Each structure stands twice: as C-alpha cells, then as structure tokens.
Amino acid sequence: MRTQRESSGEPMSGDASDDPLLSARGVGKRFGARFACRNVSFDLFPGEVLAVVGESGSGKTTLLRLLAARLPCDEGSVLYALRDERGAQRGLTDLTHLSEARRRWLARTDWGFVEQNARDGLRMNVSGGANVGERLMALGSRHYGRLRAEALHWMQRVELDTTRIDDLPATYSGGMQQRLQIARNLVTKPRLVFMDEPTSGLDVSVQARLLDLMRELTEELHLAAIIVTHDLAVARLLAHRMLVMKDGRVIEEGLTDRLLDDPQDPYTQLLVSSVLQP
Amino acid sequence: MNAVLAAEKLGKTFTLHQRGGVQLPVFRGLDLQVTGGECVVLTGRSGSGKSSLLRCLYGNYAPSGGSVRVRHDGAWLDLTTAAPRTVLDVRRRTLGYVSQFLRVIPRVPALDIVAEPLRQLGIAADEARDRATRWLARMNLPERLWRLPPATFSGGEQQRVNIAHGLIAAQPILLLDEPTASLDADNRRVVVETIRVARDRGAAIVGIFHDDEVRRAVVTREFDVERFRL
Numbered sequence: 073m074r075t076q077r078e079s080s081g082e083p084m085s086g087d088a089s090d091d092p093l094l095s096a097r098g099v100g101k102r103f104g105a106r107f108a109c110r111n112v113s114f115d116l117f118p119g120e121v122l123a124v125v126g127e128s129g130s131g132k133t134t135l136l137r138l139l140a141a142r143l144p145c146d147e148g149s150v151l152y153a154l155r156d157e158r159g160a161q162r163g164l165t166d167l168t169h170l171s172e173a174r175r176r177w178l179a180r181t182d183w184g185f186v187e188q189n190a191r192d193g194l195r196m197n198v199s200g201g202a203n204v205g206e207r208l209m210a211l212g213s214r215h216y217g218r219l220r221a222e223a224l225h226w227m228q229r230v231e232l233d234t235t236r237i238d239d240l241p242a243t244y245s246g247g248m249q250q251r252l253q254i255a256r257n258l259v260t261k262p263r264l265v266f267m268d269e270p271t272s273g274l275d276v277s278v279q280a281r282l283l284d285l286m287r288e289l290t291e292e293l294h295l296a297a298i299i300v301t302h303d304l305a306v307a308r309l310l311a312h313r314m315l316v317m318k319d320g321r322v323i324e325e326g327l328t329d330r331l332l333d334d335p336q337d338p339y340t341q342l343l344v345s346s347v348l349q350p
Numbered sequence: 351m352n353a354v355l356a357a358e359k360l361g362k363t364f365t366l367h368q369r370g371g372v373q374l375p376v377f378r379g380l381d382l383q384v385t386g387g388e389c390v391v392l393t394g395r396s397g398s399g400k401s402s403l404l405r406c407l408y409g410n411y412a413p414s415g416g417s418v419r420v421r422h423d424g425a426w427l428d429l430t431t432a433a434p435r436t437v438l439d440v441r442r443r444t445l446g447y448v449s450q451f452l453r454v455i456p457r458v459p460a461l462d463i464v465a466e467p468l469r470q471l472g473i474a475a476d477e478a479r480d481r482a483t484r485w486l487a488r489m490n491l492p493e494r495l496w497r498l499p500p501a502t503f504s505g506g507e508q509q510r511v512n513i514a515h516g517l518i519a520a521q522p523i524l525l526l527d528e529p530t531a532s533l534d535a536d537n538r539r540v541v542v543e544t545i546r547v548a549r550d551r552g553a554a555i556v557g558i559f560h561d562d563e564v565r566r567a568v569v570t571r572e573f574d575v576e577r578f579r580l
Contacts, residue, residue, distance in 0.1 A: 117435055280456040287455075291469075309455065313434035327409065327434040334411040338367035345368060 091153060093118050093264060093296050094139065095164055098148030101134050108134040109320040110147065118263060119294040123301055123311035123328065125343070131320035132300045133268060139298060140185055140266045141167045141175050152264075155182065180207055184257030184265035188272060190249035193256070194241045200227065200252050201237040207260045226255040230285060247278035251285070258289070265290075267299040271306060283309050304347055308332055316340050353383040353421075354554045355407065355523050360416035362402050363580075375580035376402050380416070382556075382573060386522065389545070389555040389568045394575040400558045401450075403575055404525045407556060408447045409437045420444055420523060442470050447525045448516030452508040454501045460486065460511045461496045467519040485514035488544070490537055505532040513541055517548065524548060526557035530564050542567045 092115035100110035109131030116122055124132045137143040139150055151164035167175065179185065187193035194203055201223040208219055220237075227234050230251040241249055250270060257265060270286070271279040287310055290297055301307060307314050307328060314331050316324040316339070324337040335341045361378040365371060376399040384390050392400040405411040407418055409429040418429045422444045429437055441447070446467075455463065461482050468478035486496055489510040500508050509532045517524070526545070530538045538561065545568045549555055556573075559565040 120435055284455070284457045312438055326412075327437055329410055330412060333405070334364075336365075336412060341367045 091118075092116060092151075092164070093120075093153050094298075095151040096139060096148070097151065099135065099138050099145050099150060100147030101131075101138055101143060102146045107131075107320050109138070109317070112315075112322055113148070114315065114322075114325070116264075116296055116298065118296055119290075120313070121290050121295075121297045121299065121311045123299045123307035123314045124317060125301055125304060125307055125314060126317035127302060127343075130317040132317045134320075135317070136266055136268055136298060136300045140183065141170075141179070142185075144168065152178070154178065155263075180210055181260045182262050182264065184254075184262045186250070186253050186257060186265060186267040186270045188269040190241070190246065190253045193253040194249060196240065196242050198240070199238045200232070200241055200244065203241060203252055203256050204259055206256065211260065222259060223255075226259050227252075229258070229289075230255045231281075245278075246274050247282060250274065250282055254286070254289070258293070261293070262295070264296045264298070267297060269301055269303075270299065272301070272303065286310060304332060304344065316343065353385050355382075355384040355421070355556070356417075356419045356426075357382045357403075357407065358417050358419070360403075360406060360418065361414045362399065362406055362411060363414045377575060377578035378415070378580050380575075380578040384523070384554045384556055386552040386554045387549060387570075389549045389557065389570045390573050391565050391569040391571070392556065392558050392575050393572050394579075398576045398579060400575050401527055404447070404527050404556065404558065408441070408445065408525055410447075441521075442467070442519070444521050445523045445525070446516055446519060446521035448513055448527060448529045450528050450531060452500060452512035452515075454499065454508070456501070457499055459497045460491065460500050460503075463500065463511060464514040464518055467515065471519060481518065482514070485518050486511070488540065489514050490540060506534065506537065509533060510537060510541075513544070517544060520548070520551075520553075522553055524553050524555045524557075526555065526559075528558050528560060530559065530561055538564060 094116040096112050096114050099112040101108050112135055124135060126132045138145050141150065150167045152167055153163065154165050185193065195206065201220060204223040204226050205219040208222060213219055223237060224234050227237060232248060232251050232255065236244065241252055244252060271282050274282065283306060289295060290310065299310060311328045313326060314328050315322045318339050324331060324335065324340045331340065332344055335344045358381055360380040362376040364374040364376065366374065392403060394400055402411060406413045413430055419426045420429060420440055422440050427440065429440065461479060464485055465478040465482035468481060469475065491507060491510050495503060495507065500511050513529050530541050533541060542564055545555065549568065
C-alpha cells in the first residue's frame with residue numbers, strides 16, 4: 073500500500089491535452105423568427121464526455137445537429153481538429169469551410185452518430201453484419217473475410233450474439249438494435265460520437281446494460297462524446313461535464329457532479345429537484 | 351512540511367430558488383491549510399457545515415466566495431475556477447474522497463468498482479484487479495461478494511467497498527466524510543489502521559468522524575467549523 077503511488081503508471085495519454093477536439097463558438101440556429109438555440113460556446117477535449125440536458129423544446133437536439141454539421145449554423149461556427157489520412161492532426165478547421173464531400177467523409181470516419189430511434193441509424197434491409205461493415209466498404213474495403221471478421225469483432229465488443237450476424241436488424245430487439253448502431257459507428261474508430269437520447273426508447277433493464285456498455289466504451293476507446301438527454305441519471309453515469317439548456321440557451325454548465333449536487337440556476341434546481349434519483 | 355491544500359476566505363450559502371430564493375448561509379471567511387502527514391478532524395454540531403466544507407474542498411459544491419487551492423503536479427491550482435477536466439485530473443491523481451454512502455453503478459461488480467480508480471490512472475486491468483482484490487480482503491468483504499454488484503449489499507458492506515474505492519489510488523490528499531459510520535467495531539479498527547497508514551506515509555487528511563474512539567485514533571488537529579458560521 074505504501075508503494076502504490078510509486079509503482080503506478082503514467083496517467084492516460086491525452087487527458088491533459090490542451091488542444092480541443094471540437095470548438096463551438098457562438099453557435100445559433102433560427103427557424104423563422106425564433107432561435108431554436110443561440111450563443112452556445114464550449115470546447116470539447118479528446119476523451120471528454122459532455123451531456124446536453126434540457127426538456128423537449130430546449131434546443132438541445134438542434135444544437136446536436138449543428139455540432140454534427142447536419143444543419144448549417146445561422147450564427148457562429150463549429151470548429152473541429154481534423155486529422156489527415158495519415159492520422160496527423162492539423163489544428164481547428166471551421167466545418168462550413170469544408171466541402172460537402174469532405175464533411176460526409178468526416179462524419180463516416182472520425183465521427184459517429186447514434187440516433188434515438190435505431191431505425192434511423194441502421195439499414196433495415198441488410199444484415200446486422202453488413203450494417204457494421206458498411207462504413208469500411210465506403211472507405212474502399214472489399215475483402216469479404218476481413219469485413220466479416222471486423223463485423224464479428226465489433227458485435228462481440230458491444231455484447232451482441234454473433235450468431236445473429238446474418239439476420240436483418242428488424243429481427244433484433246430494441247436494445248440489440250441500439251448496440252448494432254453503436255458497433256456500426258465504432259468500426260472506423262471515430263474520436264467523437266454524437267448521441268441523441270440513445271437509451272430513451274428502451275426498457276429500464278435494457279437501458280442500464282446499454283449505459284454500462286457505453287461507459288466502458290467511452291473510457292476504453294478514449295472516445296469523446298456529446299450526448300443529448302433529458303435523463304439526468306444518464307448524464308450522471310456517462311458524462312464528465314454538462315450543459316443545461318432552456319429556451320435555446322445554455323443556462324448552466326460545469327462538472328457533472330457539481331451541477332447535479334449543487335445546481336445554481338433556478339431552472340437547474342427545478343430540473344434536479346423534479347427527478348426521483350438523479 | 352508545506353501545505354498541500356488551502357481554503358481561503360471560503361464561503362458557502364445555498365440559495366433555494368424553489369423556495370422563493372431563501373438563503374441558507376453555511377459558513378463564511380473560512381481559512382484552512384493542511385499539510386502532508388496531518389489528519390485534520392472537522393468538529394461542530396450536526397448541520398454546522400462540515401460535510402458542505404468537505405464537498406467544497408472536493409469541487410463537488412460551488413463555494414459562494416473564496417478559493418480552494420490544491421498542490422497538483424507541483425503547482426497550486428484553484429479548484430473553484432478550474433475546468434471540469436482539470437478537476438477530474440486532480441481527483442484522479444491528487445485528491446481522494448470517501449463519501450458517507452456508496453453511489454452504486456448498476457451491474458458493476460464490487461471488484462471493478464474498487465479497481466476503477468487505478469484503471470483511470472492507466473494501470474492495466476489485471477494489476478488493477480489484483481490490487482482491488484487485496485483491498486477487499488483487507489476490508490474483510492466476504493469473497494463471495496467480490497464479483498457481485500453492491501446494490502444488494504448491507505450498509506456496512508457497501509461502505510467497505512466505498513472506502514476501498516476511495517483509498518486505493520493513494521492520492522496525497524484525502525477527504526473522509528464519516529467513513530466508519532456504518533461499520534462494526536472490528537471493521538472500524540481496520541479502517542482506522544488504514545487511515546493511520548495513509549497519514550504516516552504523508553497524506554494530508556481532512557475528515558469527519560462522529561465516533562470519539564476513531565477520532566482520537568487518527569486526529570492530529572481539530573478544526574471547528576462553527577467558528578465560521580453565520
């Protein structure tokens with residue numbers, strides 16, 4: 073016990089990195105005369121898990137779509153630390169300056185996006201294995217054996233029954249579909265995953281297992297993630313830090329346990345006191 | 351020895367916005383310096399703000415004023431203004447905390463809960479689990495429980511998992527909030543001995559101990575939180 077500290081290894085690499093992976097700067101989006109979200113600024117660092125919480129209509133899903141370049145910003149910009157084909161980092165690039173093709177490439181390689189409804193994130197007319205292999209094929213991989221091996225590996229990694237590899241996702245349960253969606257996203261080893269209410273459509277017992285898996289994966293793969301959720305327990309379990317949104321604005325942000333145990337803003341206090349066990 | 355933890359002019363007032371903005375002042379103008387090898391025991395009546403102070407020192411509560419500085423990587427760092435990822439790094443390597451109760455994570459076995467702080471330091475899974483095993487054995491947790499999630503454990507069993515989890519990374523600063531509250535006499539002695547070993551290896555400790563015998567066994571200095579009450 074005396075020597076535990078002396079014999080311990082170096083802290084995980086990347087944790088003390090001073091270069092953000094993604095930087096939101098005054099991000100805003102207007103639908104008609106009304107701003108769905110506005111003035112959102114933050115830096116996200118490699119391996120950092122950020123939860124964006126708020127009630128429906130708070131603008132959190134719009135924000136996620138802006139950050140993931142699925143919607144163009146009306147105000148401000150989103151910057152990302154692109155890496156080139158050899159994996160070298162090149163500093164922050166404004167996503168609006170990228171060509172459409174380049175943005176698609178980014179979204180298919182270095183990013184993942186886990187949809188609330190797995191059907192929106194899966195191809196329902198091809199097998200589970202083909203779903204996992206799709207990104208690799210899009211990157212030019214054609215070797216059947218290798219694709220299948222990768223699919224098996226990632227199905228195992230997300231604790232899916234590998235004997236179901238040739239079945240259509242429609243035959244999977246809701247929890248399995250969500251796992252398949254995650255595997256499909258992770259196969260290219262992204263550094264950042266966006267998640268939109270990833271567990272909210274699932275039974276509670278299935279939810280717990282999936283959250284547990286997501287916690288393990290983000291830690292082991294040193295994944296950065298931005299998770300939109302209305303469930304404070306999900307934020308508590310997965311996120312290092314949080315943004316609380318109301319009426320399109322960030323009203324409080326900070327370390328997850330600080331924000332949940334000692335909320336400062338009246339609305340955050342209301343949110344935290346309204347749940348049974350955050 | 352030099353101080354490794356310093357609260358300066360620290361204040362905490364809760365504002366309850368759901369209760370018409372009523373203010374609950376806890377303490378103000380609190381100065382506390384702790385050096386390695388010291389075990390500072392917080393005293394004061396129940397409700398005097400001892401736990402709130404510990405939580406402020408851990409970065410879990412946001413102070414209303416003042417600063418909380420820790421020696422981290424050979425430099426002073428103010429927890430009240432540090433970025434979340436910096437606070438988490440300080441907790442991993444410098445600042446440990448044992449809460450009154452274990453916050454159970456669904457499905458995660460006791461052994462993995464205890465090994466987790468070592469995993470976060472980048473220690474390989476096998477070695478982390480080995481060391482966690484030794485901690486659970488030292489805490490007298492029956493071996494049949496090691497691979498089970500603690501949700502169904504007794505209060506005392508959960509608390510021993512919690513203590514092992516809080517102390518395994520051997521951070522140089524430790525905050526202990528009634529670590530022995532739900533333990534029987536034998537297990538209290540084990541925990542007291544563990545705290546003394548940590549103190550004697552040079553850890554700076556701030557703790558709350560209601561049990562007089564425990565307090566006498568670990569204390570090097572008492573600190574009365576009531577003096578700063580409003």
